[in-house]
Amino acid sequence: MIDTNEHAKSYYAATKNWQTEYPELKGEHHCDVAILGGGFTGMSAALRLIERGYNVAVVEANRVSWGASGRNGGQLIDGFVMDLDKFEKKVGKNGAEIAYQMGIESRDVVLDRIKKHNIDCDLRFGFLDVAMNQGDIDDFHEWIEEKDKNNYPHKMEFVTKDELRNHIGSERYIAGVINYGNGHLHPLNLCIGEARALVEQGGMIFEQSHVNKIQHGKNPKLITEHGVVHAKKIIIAGNAYLQKTEPKLAGAVIPAGSYIIATEPLSKSLADELLPSNMAVCDQRVGLDYFRLSADRRMLFGGLCNYSGRNPKSITGVLKPKMDRAFPQLKGKKIDYEWGGYIGISMNRIPQMGRIQDNTYYVQGYSGHGLCPSHIAGNVIADAIAGDSERFDVFDKVWHLKLPGGLWFANPTLALGMMWYRLKELLA
Known part of the structure; x- marks a missing residue:
């Protein structure tokens, strides 16, 4: 996997609706809010701010949706990955309730943007969580009971092994749970569609513009090699690719590799045999597999979450046997695309949302579950800038561990921890 300034050579990039060609940042520019990062978080915040009457500029080091936003599994899943019971101990009952409602709303934010801006992104509804052991089944029953108790708005259905077919x-x-409110989509087309909507409403986007320095203080600015954006407020939304741009966030989020393969187009009969209801699917393991069909009937199969900081020599070489184990019918099918990238992992799996100074905000660390959460997070930060900070403050009060020693220490430490959890799964 070789990263360049262009989109990864993925199925998504090969089928994007258009090539983004926004100008490089050159010279002096002024706006109300400058946003570092052209992924889902940055675009969501920018659109919300534009709606509230703010002048906005997004500065992206590469292309819009170049990072995880344009490389992920395309799973439309509401909620956060964190344990809400543990979260309640940190923020109280009211804070946990606010976070729960934010999680529900996160999916709706995505759907509203798609509808409002007429974004073509292959949206399909239906998400299937599958069980591999009795423990998973027990968890599913508890899960449904908990959702019912909290008046969850979407239909959920437990399916037995016979029904699973x-x-x-x-x-x-051996069993599953269907969420009819969640689903899947083409993430790159979603994000570049949001970018187009932003520019149509007067927002500025600069691509191929790596921010070398974030200047804080009374008059904050984003500084690149060839230009400067002066702003009243700044949002940092670089996530796993922020690197050393903001030293105060160093070590808070650990980049972990995640990878996907895409088969050649499948016949309709084979596609219908593999996933008859065209739902997105994932299992419940720590190192989970997730998969779905694309609009042109390719199997997109992902997983191989790698916490070591090293990329596999062959993504296909590792993922293809996993796919063939789940679907022996796909043995011999050609792999047309393989790609990967980094997701931002927070040590407690809670998204990190806060301020570095009164006029500098940040959000990061969706821990592999970011499509919907990044959209609500962007809205929440935009609302905080506009003076409505109740939801933002819930997350801002959470303390986050920062691993010392840089990535040479953090990635191996995280890898060892995940190996322990995977060993526990095998022993169970």
Whole structure:
């Protein structure tokens, strides 16, 4: 996997609706809010701010949606990855309730943007969580009971192994839970569609513009090699790719690799055999597999979350056997695309949202579950800038561990921790 300034050579990049060609930042520019990062968080915040009457500029080091926003599995899943019971101990009952409602709203933010801006991104509804053991099944029943108790707005259905055959053509799984409100989509087309909507409403986007310095203080600015954006407020939304741009965030988020392969287009009969109801699917393991069909009937199969900081020599070489194990019907099928990138992992799995100074905000660390959460996070930071900080303050009060020693220490430490959890799964 070789990163360049252009989009990764993925299925998404090969089928994007248009090539983004926004100008490089040159010279002096002024705005109300400058945003570092052209992914989902940055675009969501920018659109919300534009709606509130702010003048906005987004500065992206590479291309819009170049990072995880344009490389992920395309899973439309509401909620946060964190344990809300543990979160309640940190922020109180009211704070946990606010976070729960934010999680529900996160999916709606995405759908509203798609509808409002007429974004073509292959949206499909239906998400299937599958069980591989009795422990998973027990968790599913508790999960549904908890959702019912909290008046969860979307239909959920437990399916037995016999019923599961109506949704997935694999003998590997023994039960499942369907969420009819969640689903899947083309993430790159979603984000570049949001970018187009932003520019149409007067927002500025600069690509190929790596921020070398964030100047804080009374008159903050984003500084690149060839230009400067002066702003009243700054939002830092670089996530796993922020690196050393903001020293005060160093060590707070650990970049972990995540990878996907895409098969050649499948016949309709085979696609219908594999995933008859065209839902997105994932299992419940720490190192989970996730998969779905693309609009042109390719199997997109992802997983291989790598916490070591090293990329595999062959993404296909590792993921293809996993896919064939789940779907023996795909043995011999050609892999047309393989790609990967980094996701930002927070040590407690809670998204990190806060201020560096009164006029500098940041959000990062979605821990592999960011499509919907990044959209609500962008809205929440925009609202905080506009003076409504109740939801922002819930997350801002959470303390986050920063691993010392840089990535040479943090990535191996995280890798050892995840190996322990995977060993526990095997022993169970």
